[in-house]
Amino acid sequence: MYSILVDVSARTLTLLRDGIPVKVYPIAVGKILTQTPQGTYTxxxxxxxxxxxxxxxxxxxSRPHYGIHGTNDPxxxxxxxxxGCIRMFNKDVxxxxxxxxxxxxxRIVE
Known part of the structure; x- marks a missing residue:
């Protein structure tokens, strides 16, 4: 079973399978005024x-108005x-x- 770990300070999204890291992707995160919310979501x-x-x-x-998505601005x-959302390269997302x-x-952590 897959899960996702987002590290806001490292600006990475790690895809895990049964708790074992499979791949790490670079991401963009929320700016100071609209920070990416920490917590566990689905x-x-x-x-x-x-x-x-x-x-x-x-x-x-599951946090309203937040998601993981691609970007038109790589x-x-x-x-x-x-x-506040998590942006990824389109090919990665x-x-x-x-x-x-x-x-x-x-899971989103600092």
Missing amino acids: IINKAINPGGPFGTRWLGL SSIGKAVSH EEVARLVSIGTVV
Whole structure:
């Protein structure tokens, strides 16, 4: 079973399978005024090509209005620039979206 660990300070998303790291991806996180919320959430919905600034995939979290998504601005990856969501390169979020399902646990830590 897959789970996700987001390390806000390292700006990484780690995909785990049965608790063992499978792959680490670079991400962008929330800026100071709109920080990425720490805690444990689950993926509650998934969308392909959600439109707007969300790149090619959306993985909605159980915290309303927050998710893991792609970006139309790849230069933002590695920075604290979002409104609190976790941004990934489109190719990376597509890979993660193929592997995880609704109900996947997402733990966000500092």
